[in-house]
Amino acid sequence: MNDLKPILPDGIEMPHPLIIAGPCSAETEEQVMNTARELARNGIKIFRAGIWKPRTKPGGFEGIGVEGLEWLKRVKAETGMLTATEVATRQHVEAALNAGVDILWIGARTSANPFAMQEIADSLAAAKVDIPVLVKNPVNPDLELWIGALQRIYNAGIRRIGAIHRGFSSYGKHLYRNLPQWHIPIELRRRMPNLPIICDPSHIGGKRELVAPLSQQALDMGFDGLIIESHCDPDCAWSDKAQQVTPDVLNFILNTLVLRDSTV
Numbered sequence: 001m002n003d004l005k006p007i008l009p010d011g012i013e014m015p016h017p018l019i020i021a022g023p024c025s026a027e028t029e030e031q032v033m034n035t036a037r038e039l040a041r042n043g044i045k046i047f048r049a050g051i052w053k054p055r056t057k058p059g060g061f062e063g064i065g066v067e068g069l070e071w072l073k074r075v076k077a078e079t080g081m082l083t084a085t086e087v088a089t090r091q092h093v094e095a096a097l098n099a100g101v102d103i104l105w106i107g108a109r110t111s112a113n114p115f116a117m118q119e120i121a122d123s124l125a126a127a128k129v130d131i132p133v134l135v136k137n138p139v140n141p142d143l144e145l146w147i148g149a150l151q152r153i154y155n156a157g158i159r160r161i162g163a164i165h166r167g168f169s170s171y172g173k174h175l176y177r178n179l180p181q182w183h184i185p186i187e188l189r190r191r192m193p194n195l196p197i198i199c200d201p202s203h204i205g206g207k208r209e210l211v212a213p214l215s216q217q218a219l220d221m222g223f224d225g226l227i228i229e230s231h232c233d234p235d236c237a238w239s240d241k242a243q244q245v246t247p248d249v250l251n252f253i254l255n256t257l258v259l260r261d262s263t264v
């Protein structure tokens with residue numbers, strides 16, 4: 001994988017760190033637009049929102065579905081931000097590409113499944129696109145499975161590839177929702193030095209208070225960017241409410257982060 005291109009499309013400068021922000025889930029048009037407007041006002045350039053939500057247990061909010069793609073179109077048209085959403089099936093890929101979503105990401109429950117990864121890769125190859133694709137680490141701490149998921153996307157012809165470190169599931173109660181196990185993304189960096197790695201402090205920490213310190217740790221370790229969940233009214237969020245921050249809190253956090261010489 002030594003002919004990767006920058007994650008962002010040609011003509012768009014790759015900032016350091018790359019910042020992606022937005023709600024865990026697209027819930028209503030109003031929530032999406034309010035959040036997007038506040039983020040754009042604070043200078044955020046890439047908006048994330050989950051349209052299809054793979055939930056661990058049945059009975060939770062499983063995403064608004066294709067209706068939300070229209071809201072992402074509106075975000076792009078009104079704010080100029082690029083949009084990003086999660087895909088887990090061929091149908092998701094096709095719908096997201098048709099709707100003009102700019103960046104796709106693959107979630108931690110999907111990157112753990114080679115058949116699902118291959119289905120996504122095949123649908124990208126069939127579409128002959130070079131859309132940026134970000135691959136979250138599998139829920140389990142298996143570096144080879146993560147690399148295999150990245151390779152499937154590469155083999156589909158995608159060259160704008162990034163990895164997202166979102167921590168790893170473990171049994172029992174811990175400070176972190178998903179253990180960072182920093183040595184795993186650091187080993188990924190050693191094995192694939194030209195692959196951008198973005199940290200997801202929201203899903204690692206699972207709590208608002210941990211977003212700032214985890215973000216700083218990631219930057220200190222030389223991560224290329226951050227993907228952070230931000231919601232206009234976090235306490236009322238339909239998913240992951242404990243870890244989402246308002247756009248203004250996000251702005252405060254980003255302004256406190258220090259860029260030092262990285263060690264990785």
Ligand code: PEP
Nearest residue numbers: 024107108109136166203
């Ligand atoms: C998400 O980004 O909202 C999400 C579902 O994350 P993960 O796949 O990392 O659990």
Ligand code: MN
Nearest residue numbers: 024229239240
């Ligand atoms: Mn989430």
